[in-house]
Amino acid sequence: MFRAVLYTQWKWTRAALLVASIALFALPVTSVRQAGHGDQEWEAAEVLLSLSAWAPLYPITAALLGTLVAFVAWSVDHQGEHVYALSLPVPRWHFVLLRWSAGGVLLLLPVVALWIGLLLATATAQVPTGLSAYPNALTLRYLLATFVSYALLFVVGQGGKRLVGYLLVAVGAVIVVSVFDAIMGLGLGPANRIGAWLIGPLGPLRVFDARWLPIDV
Amino acid sequence: MSKAIETRGLAYRAGKSFELRELDLNVPAGSMYGFLGPNGSGKTTTIRLLLGFLKARAGRIAILGRPMPRGAPAVLARTGYVPERPHLYPSLTVDEVLRFHAAFHHEWDRAWADELVAAFRLDRERPVRRLSKGEIGKLMMLVALAQRPELLVLDEPTDGLDPVVRRDVLTALLEYVSQHHATVFVSSHLVHELERICDWVGVLDRGRLVAELPMQSFKSGIKRLRVAHAPSLLGDTPFVLLGREPIEGASEMWIVRGWQPPMVQYFEGIGATLRDVVDLDLEEGFVELLRSFRDAGGA
Numbered sequence: 420m421f422r423a424v425l426y427t428q429w430k431w432t433r434a435a436l437l438v439a440s441i442a443l444f445a446l447p448v449t450s451v452r453q454a455g456h457g458d459q460e461w462e463a464a465e466v467l468l469s470l471s472a473w474a475p476l477y478p479i480t481a482a483l484l485g486t487l488v489a490f491v492a493w494s495v496d497h498q499g500e501h502v503y504a505l506s507l508p509v510p511r512w513h514f515v516l517l518r519w520s521a522g523g524v525l526l527l528l529p530v531v532a533l534w535i536g537l538l539l540a541t542a543t544a545q546v547p548t549g550l551s552a553y554p555n556a557l558t559l560r561y562l563l564a565t566f567v568s569y570a571l572l573f574v575v576g577q578g579g580k581r582l583v584g585y586l587l588v589a590v591g592a593v594i595v596v597s598v599f600d601a602i603m604g605l606g607l608g609p610a611n612r613i614g615a616w617l618i619g620p621l622g623p624l625r626v627f628d629a630r631w632l633p634i635d636v
Numbered sequence: 637m638s639k640a641i642e643t644r645g646l647a648y649r650a651g652k653s654f655e656l657r658e659l660d661l662n663v664p665a666g667s668m669y670g671f672l673g674p675n676g677s678g679k680t681t682t683i684r685l686l687l688g689f690l691k692a693r694a695g696r697i698a699i700l701g702r703p704m705p706r707g708a709p710a711v712l713a714r715t716g717y718v719p720e721r722p723h724l725y726p727s728l729t730v731d732e733v734l735r736f737h738a739a740f741h742h743e744w745d746r747a748w749a750d751e752l753v754a755a756f757r758l759d760r761e762r763p764v765r766r767l768s769k770g771e772i773g774k775l776m777m778l779v780a781l782a783q784r785p786e787l788l789v790l791d792e793p794t795d796g797l798d799p800v801v802r803r804d805v806l807t808a809l810l811e812y813v814s815q816h817h818a819t820v821f822v823s824s825h826l827v828h829e830l831e832r833i834c835d836w837v838g839v840l841d842r843g844r845l846v847a848e849l850p851m852q853s854f855k856s857g858i859k860r861l862r863v864a865h866a867p868s869l870l871g872d873t874p875f876v877l878l879g880r881e882p883i884e885g886a887s888e889m890w891i892v893r894g895w896q897p898p899m900v901q902y903f904e905g906i907g908a909t910l911r912d913v914v915d916l917d918l919e920e921g922f923v924e925l926l927r928s929f930r931d932a933g934g935a
Contacts, residue, residue: 423739503723505689507740508713
């Protein structure tokens, strides 16, 4: 059963995963190459500054990748009003688990490509004194960030239109309160507070708030 | 007589405009049960309730002896389902659809599936989205049959198919049923199609079960009578009077159910004259049944 579900999701996402894998392999290779000076000695400050410019691409692509795979996992079932999935002789929780697991396995492909890119980039770099390469740590963080976004969007996708509706209403309410807050000068800052909680120590998006540098202090 | 499908007091509401009420279905095991009803009468909703896709507001459902929706996985393993609209994943090829479906059904009969692919002239490498409507209809029937079900639930399986494809699909269905004694629950608004293959019929209108009886009783029991000089008040009748309307002079046209020849004497008893008895075919009977139900306020 798992192989069958994995195959369907692979078929639906393979083109995007291939592009993502190439891009993620190229990201560390290109960024580290641009940070250095060829055979000359690499300056620590310049390396950090250069890599920092590329750093936002890691969490952004992690979020996009998780979102894409989660979206694709349910989109075909949504189009068919889930009739086919419901007609299969497995409990609903089992089918959800199959879909979730298959998406999780597929996410590994671009993450492995990133890991290989990081290993290659850091192995060929002249890491300045005082700095260290973190290919494994960055890969693990990327993997976690990808899974967090995937899991969140998977739940939203599985929840269907009703859950999406609730979320849109919640986002709309925050925007309305924020506008009201700004006009009245109340200083509540609801959007900032929610954002701070999301990436705070107990927030679900904590993993995104980090230094995304393959070479760091 | 054991029942493949049994519901008691089934109720469901979809918005304000539609509801199923007090639905009591009895589908005998081994029968071919035609579920008739006009478009929008609730056939598809009933089927989705039966298979556990929707949750009923009230009532109980038993399929193959198991309560639904609690027993859904076990029931669906023994039930082949062909929905009203294509449900197979469009990007998969015919071969991939068969492999996907086989992975979920332990009783999958690969050899017979291969035979049906050849018999239906399906291109194994063609994606579902590039199949014609007829080919998709055949593929859906194929996957439902090749899982060797005890019960087949077919929701308008031949709707929109050309006569040749319809014949292929029905032939495969009848061949399977004759060999495996499976129960078939088939919904349709194509009355003549059900007339040929079904031995039981249930008629649904506006979410209510109007009638449920053996097909033979349904076909032979509904008559159009031409009656003269009938009194306006009738009292008890030996048949079910579905409709009554004046035609010319002192004559009236009656539509009755449960007619038998000895009932002629009834007319002498009320001082009326029976001029003519006309057999109605199934479609006419169906239309008259619905009309009388609606005239009575849809119960």
